[in-house]
Amino acid sequence: RIYYSQVFFDFVLNLNGMSDLPSVHVEDAPEGSEKSKKDDVDIYQLLRTPADINQEKEYAWLQQVRTMQVLERVMSSVRAVGRQLFLGNKMDSRFGVEQEEAKTLRLELIDGKHVNDKMKAVVSLLADNVIQFEITFKHSKSPGGFYRGVAQPQVQWKLAQLQEFGNYIGRASFLLAECNDRAKVIFANKKWDKAAGALIHQSLVEARNALVAANLAVQIPRKRGLKELYNFVPTKKFNPPLPGDKAVSVYMSGPRVFCAVYTVPLDKSAKDQTIQSVLIEAIVPGMPQILARLTSSLRTLQEFLNELEALKSRIP
Structure with missing residues (x-):
């Protein structure tokens, strides 16, 4: 039933030139009409089956029992990584995690396969900064047949992959802390329902993505062209200067730091324009354990996300 006030009804009549018609008394809406609307039963509640109810209970139980466990485990690993680096x-x-001053790390790079003993280097790291780089390699045009140089650049020389790794770990720490705070509120209010599950799931997906990005940052080195290597300012700071036919690159791959020395033909008219390279490497102390922690955390997160998604998909 639709109810109109007398004033509104008279207004409509005036608009249509019908004000001379006899007035009609319109009944006021009963007080209980609004209440009756609120008492309408949600059709979803009527259609729920016992199986649906059980799925919802299982979904709530999974959130309540596993969310804090997973967060505690992953946050503990990320905290340890932050302190170690x-x-x-x-x-x-x-x-x-306290803001402590990083300690200088001295890495001696050698040929991991022990094939080339004519080249070696020492890289000194302070956090993600290369503060000194010493290198020796065979070079026929250098005095004694070997080039020996030291770079101690005044400009900032970042080990970019390690810097990106730290940035992504920092991002993951923020996302995990936010998720932990939300989970505590949900836990206190005992609101482990479908909406809460979606919120927790989305927060953990973002944290997982940040950890995946951190892992990829140190696993896959960025490709750099020879022109970029030649123009890289820090490597121009070697004393004595690098030979003109040499270019040097320092990068990470997994837990190792690599140094590559490239030999480029200076004669552009020569038929043989092959670029030769020699690699030496060193394992960064503690990095295998850090990456193992990261892998374990990612596995824990992904397993929990899979469980949430599997149960959520079965709830209408």
């Missing part, structure tokens, strides 16, 4: 300035303050 002195990332206190990048980590979310809720992780409680």
